[in-house]
Amino acid sequence: EDQVTQSPEALRLQEGESSSLNCSYTVSGLRGLFWYRQDPGKGPEFLFTLYSAGEEKEKERLKATLTKKESFLHITAPKPEDSATYLCAAPLLNSGNTPLVFGKGTRLSVIA
Amino acid sequence: GAGVSQSPRYKVAKRGQDVALRCDPISGHVSLFWYQQALGQGPEFLTYFQNEAQLDKSGLPSDRFFAERPEGSVSTLKIQRTQQEDSAVYLCASSSRGGRTYEQYFGPGTRLTVT
Numbered sequence: 374e375d376q377v378t379q380s381p382e383a384l385r386l387q388e389g390e391s392s393s394l395n396c397s398y399t400v401s402g403l404r405g406l407f408w409y410r411q412d413p414g415k416g417p418e419f420l421f422t423l424y425s426a427g428e429e430k431e432k433e434r435l436k437a438t439l440t441k442k443e444s445f446l447h448i449t450a451p452k453p454e455d456s457a458t459y460l461c462a463a464p465l466l467n468s469g470n471t472p473l474v475f476g477k478g479t480r481l482s483v484i485a
Numbered sequence: 486g487a488g489v490s491q492s493p494r495y496k497v498a499k500r501g502q503d504v505a506l507r508c509d510p511i512s513g514h515v516s517l518f519w520y521q522q523a524l525g526q527g528p529e530f531l532t533y534f535q536n537e538a539q540l541d542k543s544g545l546p547s548d549r550f551f552a553e554r555p556e557g558s559v560s561t562l563k564i565q566r567t568q569q570e571d572s573a574v575y576l577c578a579s580s581s582r583g584g585r586t587y588e589q590y591f592g593p594g595t596r597l598t599v600t
Contacts, residue, residue, distance in 0.1 A: 407588070414593075416591030416592050417528065418591070419589070422588055460527050465530065470516040470535065470582055471533075472530035473530070474530070475527030475529070
């Protein structure tokens with residue numbers, strides 16, 4: 374069964390303290406890896422899609438990278454407003470527009 | 486532009502009551518997905534549609550759950566005879582078709598509490 378596992382479950386950082394979140398997946402084949410941000414009481418907000426090992430994408434202080442077995446979300450010099458739950462997901466089926474399998478998320482707290 | 490909207494945002498139901506949750510997808514998005522999210526967990530797939538066709542309902546937890554999208558736009562998730570274990574946030578997402586770009590855009594969710 375396809376699985377997506379995220380670590381750590383929770384991460385507490387001081388403002389400006391860079392770190393990385395991990396997402397490992399056992400889905401068969403590489404059909405895309407998605408990162409979302411979720412704030413309390415809100416739906417997930419799309420951040421990145423990665424399709425190929427070695428691919429990288431950046432947005433402000435976030436950079437997502439992908440290998441054959443895992444993805445990392447690097448957070449450089451985080452600010453308190455980066456505090457949220459970060460979710461990783463992979464497509465359930467080997468075709469476009471399929472449901473996603475989500476990890477449990479990493480709860481990030483950035484302290485000023 | 487308008488995103489995915491869901492209503493109601495909050496619903497409290499007594500055990501045994503029926504509830505209906507509504508999702509308005511982004512205009513023009515052909516695919517619509519329903520997920521259930523328990524506290525502290527990631528979203529879990531329930532069912533999805535392409536236009537009005539329900540392509541997969543394998544994630545629905547029981548036959549008390551039913552979803553429809555009769556005109557290929559608005560969708561309704563109905564839960565009959567609600568149970569306490571149905572308490573969760575129900576998320577709707579939509580995506581456009583085409584290429585390999587199929588990011589799903591989520592609504593704010595409906596928080597269902599069964600008492």
